[in-house]
Amino acid sequence: MGIFKIADDQQSHQKLQGPVIKVFGVGGGGSNAVEHMVQSHLYGVDFICANTDMQALTKMSSPNAVQLGAELTRGLGAGTNPEVGRQAALETREQIIESLKGADMAFITAGMGGGTGTGAAPVIAEVAREMGILTVGVVTRPFPFERRDHLADQGIEELSQHVDSLITIPNAKLLKVYGNKISLIEAFKKANNVLFEAVRGISDMITRPGMINLDFADVRNAMRDRGLAMMGTGIASGTDRAREATLKAINSPLLDDIKLEGATGLLVSIAGNEDLGLEEYTTVGEIVEPLAAQGIAIKIGMIVDPDIGDDIRVTVVATGLTKAQAATAGVQATATAAARPRAPLGGMPAAPSRGYEDFDTPSVLKKQQAAPAPAQKPAESKSDLLNIPSFLRRQQSE
Template identity: 30%
Template sequence: MTDQPSPVTRISSPRMLVMGVGSSGVRAVAAMSRLNPSLAAVAIDTDTKVLEDASIERIIHVGGSITRGFSAGGDVELGRQSIEKDSSSIRTQLRQVDLLVIVAGLGGGTGSGAVPVIVRIAREAGALVLVMAGMPFAFEGRKAARIADEAIKRIRTHADAVIRISNERLVDRSDADLPAEQAFARSHQVMTDGVFSLWRMLSKNGVCGLDFSCIHTMLRNCDGFCHFASADGAGENRASVVAEGLAKHRLLNKGKLLAASQGVVVSLTGGHDLKLSEIEEVMNRLQENLPEDIWLNFGVVVDPAFDGRLAAIALVAEQWKEPLVDDANRQLGFSFNRRQGPMQGELPLETAGKGEFAYIDPTIHNNQDLDVPCYIRRGIKLPR
């Protein structure tokens, strides 16, 4: 009797969802969807006009009974109430999502009020959560800056990592004659570069090892914040252009943050004409600015659409802290434990929501939501 070969088990790919929240986030995600219709994206806002103009297939209008279809008018509490009122729609979108990327501008009402709530819901659903937050210009006033900072504190309570994209840092005095539309669009372009790079990592096979587990490790260990930079080039000197663009990127404080970093993920994307020497040039130039003992992981994706071009992104962590305990809901970042149910003999590390207290502000201390049971906040597995 001959042994029959074991059937091959099909492993599902990690699923990524991009969620644009508030007017700025919706516009950014709508632009991404136009460039890449394959991107799984959803737009969320209180303003019906913003959602109509977005022309995106998946939209969620929240707070209809609260704002009557208008914006939150800069009122953070209205933004929070709107998303809490329609939280069931958010939970539906998060089914079977492994990585949620939230794109939003902070400093206003809907984004600043809604994003912390969405992050909490996503965490309860077992998704890995990355927030790309556009921070206001200085001329938008101290109140907008204060609102954005308070929102960041609430977001950090549940998000795996936050990327703060400083509009102020993306422009300088030499850009005085830059059209206003282009100045405001720069943060959207940074978000687009980051989202597309993550999407390519998850949807396309790379020729050099970098996958979702690397992203999972980075986000779990970066102590809440990471920085982002992107660069691209074309022609014979594209590798030099990309290397220089990363090494002196404005969002990395013109390279100064690299010298103090403790963890870096680099993803390169090129066409079939990509040469090994070009990969070496970019990585060698980047490592000249990095500490010797840094946690570094990089990957290369070959995409025919990039023939003649080379693009790169870098996720940079200033802090690196090994998790004290495992997160049973999101082990290895693929959420498979969540889909299969908790291990026998252990209480599930998840909550069922706040019920009648859903509209009450959470009790925040040291960036932790004390309304969430301690064993869940710390990822401690308890016996039944």
């Protein structure tokens, strides 16, 4: 009887708790990113740090830690060798499974280009997907001065085979935003913050109470088996805050030149205090709606964040992007795992470097300059669907 009572209690807890989201930081870069999220009080998620370097692992605040390859590396790290990181994760497979149990969604975060993150992250992602967990990779490419692009390319290629969606953040773009004179410590802090915003932008859609909710099914449908994804976040205040925050999000360097028209899923989250109004919701929707082609589901939610003050935060997540679109954005391109055979780690040539000459031109303007004039649409009658905005009609049709 006691066993059945425990099961009943667990089921009741899950009903109250909702979807379980876990953030799995892999290697030094991934663990540091998780540490930043812990210190920033990311809401409604569980944190796990995994590393081959035992000394670094003991410094993390996360209560959940997995030492990878204790026998193989003896806690001394992977020595910038992804194959050691991979073997260490395979050795620790059972502990990884145990740490992921109960999760509905898992973020696998790592800094690509090192040994542990590059080698172990694909193994952990593969385990998560085998367990039926919605698996999203959120990783950084190294700064140019680190000279580890070839390792990063190999790791990203391998990781792309084992995640539902993959957000790849090139640290080089942070240098474009903050300048080359930024200190090394500050540069890595900025990189950690970008990872934090990427995870928060998606997890808040699910975990935060909402005036207009995006449930877990919405997020799962938009991110399952979608391949490359990108995100942008904008924050603004004042009388025109909704418009300003949305424009910042869609013109974010992380979305620079991404053709949202080709995305197979588009998620938008609006966060603010209890004064958020329907007019602001409509403003965001009307700005985002023209960016997506007909037939693409646009899901927009409004969540209450009591800590945001008078600001409004708009997060745009575009999924299902193709290689051609990603190349335009200057981001390492990946495709859906089922669309191509698995490549061995270390078997992919380094990706060509991209140019950023037109970085300062907002992506919306660049798309307007490059795109042909759209065909004239027949005018709708004023009474058509009671003048419901088209982005709302898209949501209703889903």
